[in-house]
Amino acid sequence: MARVVVDVMLKPEILDPQGQAVQRALPRLGFQGISDVRQGKRFELEVDGPVDDAALARIHEMAETFLANTVIEDFVVKVEDEKAEEEK
Amino acid sequence: MARVVVDVMLKPEILDPQGQAVQRALPRLGFQGISDVRQGKRFELEVDGPVDDAALARIHEMAETFLANTVIEDFVVKVEDEKAEEEK
Numbered sequence: 001m002a003r004v005v006v007d008v009m010l011k012p013e014i015l016d017p018q019g020q021a022v023q024r025a026l027p028r029l030g031f032q033g034i035s036d037v038r039q040g041k042r043f044e045l046e047v048d049g050p051v052d053d054a055a056l057a058r059i060h061e062m063a064e065t066f067l068a069n070t071v072i073e074d075f076v077v078k079v080e081d082e083k084a085e086e087e088k
Numbered sequence: 089m090a091r092v093v094v095d096v097m098l099k100p101e102i103l104d105p106q107g108q109a110v111q112r113a114l115p116r117l118g119f120q121g122i123s124d125v126r127q128g129k130r131f132e133l134e135v136d137g138p139v140d141d142a143a144l145a146r147i148h149e150m151a152e153t154f155l156a157n158t159v160i161e162d163f164v165v166k167v168e169d170e171k172a173e174e175e176k
Contacts, residue, residue, distance in 0.1 A: 001123065007130050022131065022155070031150045033143070035089065036134035042095050043110065046124035055121070062119045067110070 002051040003080040004059055008068045009040035043067055044080075051079050090139040091168040092147055096156045097128035131155055132168075139167050 010016045016038050023037040043063075047055060060077055068075040098104045104126050111125040131151075135143060148165055156163040 042130040
């Protein structure tokens with residue numbers, strides 16, 4: 001079983017009121033030096049079987065037709081490597 | 089200017105109705121072989137100045153106090169490398 005991540009973000013030219021709200025709140029809360037915030041969605045999919053090119057193509061199609069609204073959103077499909085990141 | 093990403097996901101033991109709704113909809117839409125879906129939030133922060141240990145520590149604190157609800161959510165702070173990913 002493998003994990004595939006689909007990140008969905010508003011396109012850069014689309015206004016992001018959620019991100020703006022976060023960005024404006026930061027100085028009030030004592031956090032300086034963040035010039036922009038964009039907020040999007042992250043989907044973690046547990047895939048049965050191998051994540052080969054065919055599986056990735058299917059997930060790409062799924063993201064395009066279902067997880068993202070490609071009129072206003074971009075998406076990125078990533079195969080998650082085993083916890084290489086800093087984790088809290 | 090550098091980009092730092094904060095991924096916020098519900099803890100594994102917390103029920104995720106959004107993710108479940110997506111997972112249940114997939115077979116109906118013709119996508120088989122996805123055994124679980126979790127949906128979370130992705131914040132992209134544009135940081136003024138260098139992303140050194142001090143900046144990362146501040147962002148970690150910001151994520152902990154403000155972007156994530158650590159009672160029910162886990163978060164991961166990542167410095168984004170320059171578009172190494174498949175992008176649509």
